[in-house]
Amino acid sequence: MKVKVVVTPKAAVLDPQGATVRDAMQHLGMPEVRGVRIGKYLEIEIDENGVDVESRLHGLCRDLLSNPVIEDYEVQDFGAAK
């Protein structure tokens, strides 16, 4: 099973990397770009045969993959077809 996890900075948190990319895009031919926010994207390949996989995955998203003080995470495609 392939699960996707997206970790993004919370809306209230400054994202200097995103601001830099926004300025670069505006100068390189896309002045209509209003804002960019940059996060992490993880594709996780998981064996099907575990118990309680989803709750353990959420635990690790909170404890390992994101910093809950400044970031949100979202688990996508959990349980989708292989």
Next chain:
Amino acid sequence: MKVKVVVTPKAAVLDPQGATVRDAMQHLGMPEVRGVRIGKYLEIEIDENGVDVESRLHGLCRDLLSNPVIEDYEVQDFGAAK
């Protein structure tokens, strides 16, 4: 309009960051994790009123946001509702 761009390492390219996260997840209670690949996730807010926005966006994805030698990119939700 909010467009999402996902940049991932090509399948043939080593992803040491992903391998490290895979090992950490296996040791922290998810031995069923088989592999992790890590990429970038960008949320780009774009003004609606441009001409030819999509092709310019693809140009910048190629030239600025990804390294086409080792990375693939995917534009998601282009033209979706605001």
